[in-house]
Amino acid sequence: MPELPEVETVRLQLLHKVAGKTIAKVEVFNKKTTGSNTKFEKLLTGKKIKSIDRIGKLLIFSFKNEPNLFLLGHLKMTGQFFFIDKRGKVKGGGHSLTAGDTKIFPGKHTRVAFGFTDGSTLYFNDMRKFGYTKLASKAELEAVRSKFGPEPIDIKFDGQWFAEKLKLRKRSIKAVLLDQQFVAGLGNIYVDEALWHAKVKPSRLANTLTKKEAKDLAVAAGRVLREAIAVGGTTFRDFAHTDGKEGNYSDYLEVFARNGEKCRRCKNLIEKTRVAGRGTHFCPNCQK
DNA sequence: ACTCTTGTTAAAAC
DNA sequence: GGTTTTAACAAGAG
Numbered sequence: 001m002p003e004l005p006e007v008e009t010v011r012l013q014l015l016h017k018v019a020g021k022t023i024a025k026v027e028v029f030n031k032k033t034t035g036s037n038t039k040f041e042k043l044l045t046g047k048k049i050k051s052i053d054r055i056g057k058l059l060i061f062s063f064k065n066e067p068n069l070f071l072l073g074h075l076k077m078t079g080q081f082f083f084i085d086k087r088g089k090v091k092g093g094g095h096s097l098t099a100g101d102t103k104i105f106p107g108k109h110t111r112v113a114f115g116f117t118d119g120s121t122l123y124f125n126d127m128r129k130f131g132y133t134k135l136a137s138k139a140e141l142e143a144v145r146s147k148f149g150p151e152p153i154d155i156k157f158d159g160q161w162f163a164e165k166l167k168l169r170k171r172s173i174k175a176v177l178l179d180q181q182f183v184a185g186l187g188n189i190y191v192d193e194a195l196w197h198a199k200v201k202p203s204r205l206a207n208t209l210t211k212k213e214a215k216d217l218a219v220a221a222g223r224v225l226r227e228a229i230a231v232g233g234t235t236f237r238d239f240a241h242t243d244g245k246e247g248n249y250s251d252y253l254e255v256f257a258r259n260g261e262k263c264r265r266c267k268n269l270i271e272k273t274r275v276a277g278r279g280t281h282f283c284p285n286c287q288k
Numbered sequence: 289a290c291t292c293t294t295g296t297t298a299a300a301a302c
Numbered sequence: 303g304g305t306t307t308t309a310a311c312a313a314g315a316g
Contacts, residue, residue, distance in 0.1 A: 001293090001294060001295075002295085003295090057295075057296095074295085074296085075295090076294080076295050076296075077293085077294050077295060077312095078294095078312090078313085078314095127312085127313060127314070128294095128311085128312045128313050128314080129311085129312055129313080130294085130295070130296080130311065130312065130313095131295095168305095169305085170305080170306080171305085171306065171307090175306085175307095178295085180295085180296080187294080187295070188294065188295085237293085237315095277294090277307090277308085278293095278294070279292085279293075279294085
């Protein structure tokens with residue numbers, strides 16, 4: 001699912017493709033996606049994209065000479081951004097489409113289309129309509145930003161702080177890692193992966209981790225996120241790059257979707273259970 | 289027809 | 303007030 005590495009992959013691709021472009025026309029195919037803002041199209045038309053930032057799994061578009069206007073983009077589970085040079089047929093992935101097939105934009109799952117003055121278009125597709133592209137003021141953006149915890153990939157991420165904070169939490173370590181207010185960016189895939197690398201069982205209560213386990217986990221979380229960014233994220237089902245291609249971290253997964261297969265560390269079989277209400281993969285032998 | 293999938297949030301419980 | 307749990311959301315796959 002789209003987690004920090006997938007969103008960062010999209011951010012880097014969009015930064016390269018749409019920064020500096022001016023929006024000529026906006027089409028909303030699903031009102032809920034834009035927060036049912038009736039002024040959405042009008043407020044964006046004529047605006048020039050200045051930059052694209054990210055916090056956790058949230059994309060933040062800013063505009064030239066518009067210090068009080070931001071576009072917040074969240075993929076949730078099935079959101080996809082596609083960039084098309086000019087409207088028409090394109091090769092690539094996306095829903096209701098097989099590899100190498102041809103897709104017409106806008107398609108069945110296109111929720112918003114941003115047309116630029118040079119004839120190119122950015123499409124936001126989202127099968128399940130949980131994702132959004134919503135406008136926000138500077139104050140609203142700061143209110144949202146304040147709710148995110150630090151990111152494990154931040155060079156200032158503090159293992160000592162992490163270990164001390166875990167002592168105060170009584171839920172499973174998996175539930176705590178999924179909490180974006182505690183640490184930002186991890187989702188179901190990378191939580192399971194980080195816990196495997198740190199040799200900690202997902203069901204362990206957070207306050208029972210030793211200082212060494214906590215510090216190992218902090219390092220592991222940063223490492224899996226960084227390595228996943230380096231290979232364009234993980235495509236498990238729905239995630240696609242802005243050109244429809246897939247992420248390659250699927251080749252590096254140690255536990256996620258590997259239930260029944262051998263642990264590469266101890267040769268035991270990987271199990272799948274339910275922790276924190278999520279499908280959870282781990283090695284029952286070498287994760288303590 | 290029924291179960292399963294997950295990111296986030298609102299609401300209720302503690 | 304902070305923390306925790308649960309349900310809800312939507313649409314498709316199997």
